[in-house]
Amino acid sequence: MPLQTTTDAAELPSHDQVSDPGIRHFATKRYRDSLTKEDCLEMFRQLYLARYFDVRLIKEKKRGRLRGTLYSSHNQEAILVGSLFGLRSTDWISPIHRDMPAFFLKDAKFQWAELDRMGLSIQQVCSQVWGRVDSPGRARDNWSHIGSKEKRIIHSTSMLAGTIPVAAGVVYADRMNGGDAVVVTYNGEGSTAQGVFHEAVNFAAVHKLPVVTIIENNQWAYGTPVRLGCATPDVADRAKGFGIPGYIADGQDVFDVYDKVMSAVEFARSGQGPSIVECKTFRAYGHGDHDDDRANKYRDPAEIEHGRLRDPIAVCRQSLLDLGYISAEEAEMFIAEGKNASEATNEDFPPEVVDYLNSGIEFALASPQPEAEEGGMWVFKESK
Amino acid sequence: MPLQTTTDAAELPSHDQVSDPGIRHFATKRYRDSLTKEDCLEMFRQLYLARYFDVRLIKEKKRGRLRGTLYSSHNQEAILVGSLFGLRSTDWISPIHRDMPAFFLKDAKFQWAELDRMGLSIQQVCSQVWGRVDSPGRARDNWSHIGSKEKRIIHSTSMLAGTIPVAAGVVYADRMNGGDAVVVTYNGEGSTAQGVFHEAVNFAAVHKLPVVTIIENNQWAYGTPVRLGCATPDVADRAKGFGIPGYIADGQDVFDVYDKVMSAVEFARSGQGPSIVECKTFRAYGHGDHDDDRANKYRDPAEIEHGRLRDPIAVCRQSLLDLGYISAEEAEMFIAEGKNASEATNEDFPPEVVDYLNSGIEFALASPQPEAEEGGMWVFKESK
Amino acid sequence: MAAIASAPVQTKKNYLTALKEAISEEMAANGDMVCLGEDIGQLGGAFGVTEGLQDSFGTQRVIDMPIAEAAIIGASVGLALNGKTVMAEMQFIDFITCGFDQIVNMMATYHYRTAGEVNLPVVVRGPAGAYGGGALYHSQMNEAWFCNSPGLRVVCPSTPYDAKGLLKAALRDGNPCIFFEIKELYRRSEIAEILPEDDYIVPLGKAAVRREGTDVTLVSYGQNVYHCLQAATELEKLGVSAEVIDIRSLVPLDEETIFASLAKTNRIIVVNEAPMTCGFAGEIVSRVTTKAFDLLDAPPVRITRLDTPVPWVKPLELFVLPSVERIVQSALQTVRY
Amino acid sequence: MAAIASAPVQTKKNYLTALKEAISEEMAANGDMVCLGEDIGQLGGAFGVTEGLQDSFGTQRVIDMPIAEAAIIGASVGLALNGKTVMAEMQFIDFITCGFDQIVNMMATYHYRTAGEVNLPVVVRGPAGAYGGGALYHSQMNEAWFCNSPGLRVVCPSTPYDAKGLLKAALRDGNPCIFFEIKELYRRSEIAEILPEDDYIVPLGKAAVRREGTDVTLVSYGQNVYHCLQAATELEKLGVSAEVIDIRSLVPLDEETIFASLAKTNRIIVVNEAPMTCGFAGEIVSRVTTKAFDLLDAPPVRITRLDTPVPWVKPLELFVLPSVERIVQSALQTVRY
């Protein structure tokens, strides 16, 4: 058992033996145990990549190069990296506003520097961010509202929790076709108050559909604390109302997220149905970049400090050190944790990470804006 | 302890001591224990009244005197009588399609034969059924969609579960005014799949609003069995997703319903928040009278027989016998149980019950239809 | 015997049967088609439109859904996104409000925001319309909301032939469609008709001239077509020749047929049972006046429901709805203008 | 010092401040008023419209709601049913779709179905409108849905004065109201103005003539009023005198002011940034052509958003929306007709 769990993990009976649905705070360890050294280092790199994407975009925005709101995933990257790492190319995902890196991290295992993958390419994602024609949606909708039928990413609207029923339909169709795809949907804890969340998870529960609903519990929904949106001790308790498992993961620990999400994913894939995985984390900044200043008013400084204490990069690095996967010197090469965009420099990140994003940005800048006339196109598919 | 519970009731700690919200299958016995002989006999009479209302309306419809669909509450009357009996005149209710008798049973304790009460009068209810101007809504909307601000009954639309947020708002306002009113809302088990059910109960849970949500689990939502709408073992398990208590009552036993609902009501009244009370019952006929024939096809005859075995009138009578509140002779005077409208006669019901309804019907038949022009009125309140 | 088998007696079929045939034939022809809705399986639907469908195609392709309209629409989108053709039933079209966001924001726009990568062959159909005593929540014609939400086809047949042909066309069109069925026509025997044995469709965006005339054009759809036809009969007795157009599909709209009629009559009355303000009657009036102003010899007329809900008891209900008499009176005024 | 205190320098106030003042003044005057919405308390709302409100009036009267629009509307109905006056904020008006059923079926009809026993003083307000790069879900003008749903007031101010006066009027009106705020105007300094010290309202159903003219009438509301005014300025240079009407309230609509203008100009162009089909531009065109046909010397014109969603990137967004240029060109054509 090479990896230490950061939580006080207790061995649970295997999934098939768990008959009473409800919270499973701790999944079995078997999924994280099967990660190789290469896997672990890859996940570490991906954390840097997600962080760098965020830091860089904030810089670009400050330079006036970007339009729209930045919803930072700073301090929450372990959820994306850990949840995406174990997916198969046939699996679907449905990220939300705070999950931009998910688009290129999807199915990035071992090949995140390659261009052709089951996720979107960094070129496509950057083209979207810069509003260019090479965005997969030709920049018709903004920011995180991209996706790809081919790459199995569901396009969200702004309406929170709105993709969960779509996700359920997608895997229902897959199951009809004899497939074994799973869909992983992402939602903030605040979004679990939406009616459609309930309708969709309930439907999935009734039909035992392979829908994994990740709750990124970053304690805040815009300016509203979790206690004003949810009265259960844990947001994962929502699962009890549907008769499905609810897992709780340490959202700062990429390996714990991997563990719990893979438990949920394989539970789903084996036909046992949907589940909820609450990943406990903390929103580092404002809701969006426009909210950074105010977020320091409606949130207690002590709470912010505490919430940012366990940076996912640092937590992962410590695990790798403990495992002997990196040396003390290697560990000190790139210290990105805790640094806001204004403090971080390219030197804080592995060069391949910087190069990777640069290649995307360069591509995007060379891509033209769509022609105005496109605004009038594609309202309907032309009939045969 | 004069009353026997029909379920295997275990003593629970008092409400204040219950810290972990979740299912409480068995409430304390104290509420039913405080019922007097007079109370019990009154509830027995009210069961007859609810049943007679149903039987008589079916007869009237067969005679071609009524328009619209009849949603029979046959076999489910104990839920209405038991839940309404303990309410105060300041409390609100929100019944649905299957709960027509609730309108006149509300606050009927000791005075159900009087004309002026906190519920609607039988004259008003009959005027609504016959589409007359003396309906509290002047027969503008149909059947169960009546109510009264004055009598504290929320008007439902057809959209299932749609009154629960309204109920939450009503008691929020009451609490602001320093009141201690509780609202009791009624919903079928199928309706718990609606998004608005989730949104409203969640809101109530967050604010500990005195909202008691009764689930009439009659096993069927129109032509769909409960298992295709809900994946939890009990529908009351929905409560766990909100962090609130979920009670389960024997919906055939008026005293058990009274017990559990009063537990929920007093829990709510004391500021501890909302809860769900699942009353297990069985829909005797079709979804509506138009569905009677089909309901015998999509439902197993054995299931129907089993579901109708414990008629609430018979169950109550047996309790009264056991308690010595009625004699064996008295017990045999009115045998209404199990009888469909075609079989039942006025002789099967206590004469005061028949008279009571007759007075309502007579009144209604003397009440005129609204004038056509009223169709164009009251779209807006005229501005000051 | 052989002769009888080869030339069966053709029976007239009602509107409901026509819809049933459209669905079961499409299900048989397209293995990738799925139906979902409340009570559509074991029960066969509140009105029986899907009767027998689950027996024929199984529980996987004919899904009894929880009472959750947003989930029904959202799941339909997901099914279509992953290659299925979907028929989603609203038990009454009134309940579509509970899945409204999924319709106008998720489904209607999917093709647009993916620049054409994704198209969704989803038909959301359900019983609609008043005149039956259904009161506020079982009588609505809320088609205007969807006409004002770009990306949706909006269709409303008035005959069995059209019901079948338009539903098939909608299911094959590849775009999301809100399909308004007039429940008061479901079993109306007077309009039953013999349907073609062979597969056919009625193309979306093509109006039908139900009756030719020269003095005034009555434009309508759904149940009101019959009010117009009755009015035309009465008007004939009064010496007025009315042309009756059934537009059948609102989005896309066949403007040409309307303009061609107007070129003959120079007078137009639009009849529709939805509330007037921002309803589709106004849309037709606007199209005509902005695009064919010179054809008008008299002001166009809207005959619609008053701007009220649909009340329950009969006199009130009829008071707020278009009637044959209102059409006749308006037509007389218009031709005398 | 005393002089300064008694005659403070009056500062111009923007649209947002005007709204803030309306709400806080009504809250102060009416102890039975409650505000609810997402993030309206601790945060003060996404745009700051309720900034400071919770500090002044407490958490019980200024409620931070879960992200649940149906619960927000439904709870508003309940509060109003039990005697409260309610301001409910949609974080963006686009999200009203998630509470749509509660609005059109529960709230709009309550007065009607209780034959007047219950009336609901609920204003549902929220930021609306395009031109700001908000893309499909932060740009909508979906007022037509509500105009087609009897029982709702529908209001859309374009100036700080009106924003304050109309919001107060709506809160006192006693009927449910959907109040469209134009977020692009929230902080536009050019339109800031000095507001009366004393309490005032702008009555619902009264249009404002923003500029007088004789050749063509431009009718609009919200942001498009400024497009019309700019177009009028350019038209003046070209020798065309345009009258600009800001209707301000859609339901009820001040037809008289429009007809009076038309009596002068005999030409009308309606400008509106919502989709064309079944939008409010069509409603105005229909009212004019059915009720004031003889006043028209040229076909009325609708200048609206194309029947598309609002796309994100600027060139596309502007392509689908009404522009000053489109108005000018149309006006020139119209006067030459």
Ligand SMILES: Cc1ncc(C[n+]2csc(CCOP(=O)(O)OP(=O)(O)O)c2C)c(N)n1
């Ligand atoms: C249906 C709906 N209502 C309101 C909003 C506005 N809104 C956008 S993000 C947000 C907060 C979301 O909080 P949470 O779900 O916790 O996700 P987080 O932003 O914290 O990651 C709100 C209220 C929305 N997008 N959709």
Ligand SMILES: Cc1ncc(C[n+]2csc(CCOP(=O)(O)OP(=O)(O)O)c2C)c(N)n1
């Ligand atoms: C939002 C909505 N969707 C669908 C319907 C149609 N409908 C009316 S009653 C009913 C079944 C309700 O079942 P349940 O909640 O179990 O109540 P029961 O009739 O069994 O008492 C359905 C589907 C409706 N009224 N509202």
Ligand SMILES: [Mg+2]
């Ligand atoms: Mg959050």
Ligand SMILES: [Mg+2]
């Ligand atoms: Mg039921």
